[in-house]
Amino acid sequence: MAKRGKKVADKWYPTDGDDNGLPFFSRVEIRFTDSAKTVVGFNISDLPEDIRSQATCHGLVQKLGDSYASVDGDIAKAIDNVQAVLDELLLGNWSAEREAGPRLKDLYEAVRRVITATGKPTPTDEQLDAKYKTHAEAKKNRENAKATPQIQAELAKIEKEKADARLAEKVAAAAAATSLDVGALI
Numbered sequence: 001m002a003k004r005g006k007k008v009a010d011k012w013y014p015t016d017g018d019d020n021g022l023p024f025f026s027r028v029e030i031r032f033t034d035s036a037k038t039v040v041g042f043n044i045s046d047l048p049e050d051i052r053s054q055a056t057c058h059g060l061v062q063k064l065g066d067s068y069a070s071v072d073g074d075i076a077k078a079i080d081n082v083q084a085v086l087d088e089l090l091l092g093n094w095s096a097e098r099e100a101g102p103r104l105k106d107l108y109e110a111v112r113r114v115i116t117a118t119g120k121p122t123p124t125d126e127q128l129d130a131k132y133k134t135h136a137e138a139k140k141n142r143e144n145a146k147a148t149p150q151i152q153a154e155l156a157k158i159e160k161e162k163a164d165a166r167l168a169e170k171v172a173a174a175a176a177a178t179s180l181d182v183g184a185l186i
Helices: 049-066 075-090 104-117 125-132 138-146 149-176
Strands: 009-012 027-032 039-043
Touching: 049 075, 075 104, 075 149, 104 125, 104 138, 104 149, 125 138, 138 149
Parallel strands: none
Antiparallel strands: 009 027, 027 039
C-alpha cells in the first residue's frame, strides 16, 4: 500500500448554512494547509448548468461506487450495497448511517410474501413506496413492519436465500477453476 503524504487541504461545503449566511450546498472550497491558509472556492450558482449537472452525476457515481469498494469481487454484495445507498438517497439521507435492519427491497419482498400468503393481492412498488418510503410516518411504518413476527420470518428466509445464492456462486467458481497452486496455500 502506498504511503500517504502530509495532508495538504480540506474539502468543504456548507451543509447547514455557514457563519456568513450562505445557504447550504451553495459553495465549494478547498482549504489548503499552507501558512497563508489559502482557500480556493466558488459559488455553485456561478457554474454553467451543464457543469452543475455533470458534477452532480460525478458525485452520485462516486458515492455509489464507494458503497462497493470493499466487496472483493462479490457482485451480489456490490449490487445490494448500491441499492441500499440509492434507497437512502431516495429517502433524503446523504450521509446518514443506513437504518438498522433489512434493505428496503428485502422489506418490500417480505411484505409481499406475507400479504400474498393471506390471499390478498400483491402490493405494487407504488403502494409500498407510499407506505414505507414517502409517507410522513415512513420510518415508523418500516419499524412496525420489521417488528412483526411474520415479516421477521420472511426476512430471515430472504437472508438465507441470499446466503445460499452466494455460496452456490462460490462453489461454482471453485468447480470451474482450472488450476490450484497448492504451494501458495501452505
